[in-house]
Amino acid sequence: EGLWMSCAMQSTGQIQCKVYDSLLKLESSLQATRALMVAAILLGLVGVFVAVTGMKCMKCMEDDQVKKMRMAVFGGVIFIIAGLSALVATSWYGNRVARAFYDPFTPVNTRFEFGSALFIGWAAASLAMLGGAFLCCSCPRRETSYPPTRGYPKNAPSTGKDYV
Numbered sequence: 001e002g003l004w005m006s007c008a009m010q011s012t013g014q015i016q017c018k019v020y021d022s023l024l025k026l027e028s029s030l031q032a033t034r035a036l037m038v039a040a041i042l043l044g045l046v047g048v049f050v051a052v053t054g055m056k057c058m059k060c061m062e063d064d065q066v067k068k069m070r071m072a073v074f075g076g077v078i079f080i081i082a083g084l085s086a087l088v089a090t091s092w093y094g095n096r097v098a099r100a101f102y103d104p105f106t107p108v109n110t111r112f113e114f115g116s117a118l119f120i121g122w123a124a125a126s127l128a129m130l131g132g133a134f135l136c137c138s139c140p141r142r143e144t145s146y147p148p149t150r151g152y153p154k155n156a157p158s159t160g161k162d163y164v
Contacts, residue, residue, distance in 0.1 A: 001112050003034050003093070029096060036089035037121075043082035044128060051075025051135055069138055076135025083128030090121030 001007070007017040020026060026034075053060055054072025061068045094114060101111050 002115070002117060003030065003037060029092065033089045033093050036085050036092075040082045040086035040089065040125075040128075043078055043085060047075050047078035047082055047128075047132070049075075050078055054135075072135050072138055076132040076138075079128050079132030079135060081132075083125045083130075083132060086121055086128065087125035090118055090125060094118050094122075 005017045005019045007015055009015050023031070051072055052058060052075075054068050054070070054075055056068070058068075061071065097112050097114060097118075100106050101113065
């Protein structure tokens with residue numbers, strides 16, 4: 001049983017999946033988990049676009065390096081929020097599965113265990129938060145961290161006493 005469909009495995013090894021009939025019939029915790037996962041995906045996409053504009057290799061906003069670095073940090077904050085949203089959603093659903101598994105009133109043939117989607121969700125949330133933290137570590141100081149640009153030294157006019 002997942003967020004979007006319910007699957008059953010037959011004794012022959014055949015798997016049959018059925019999409020949930022109605023959104024309104026679902027439990028409120030399942031609806032909230034769905035909303036958190038969709039929010040995490042959308043925030044992740046927004047975070048990618050914001051962080052890409054803050055990359056040093058991009059041409060946009062190249063005239064102001066401090067604003068460019070702030071865009072990268074803002075993208076990192078969005079990634080951290082997206083990761084937290086995904087972490088809350090997967091942990092909430094994992095808690096639901098664990099409670100149903102250990103509930104003595106749940107029939108043995110309808111008990112669910114953790115699937116690969118939960119582990120992928122936890123890993124994705126961890127990586128999103130880690131990437132956001134790395135982007136936030138590039139926080140700009142008061143002035144730019146780049147060395148000041150130096151022009152080439154200008155040749156002084158020759159006085160006629162050039163030594164080799």
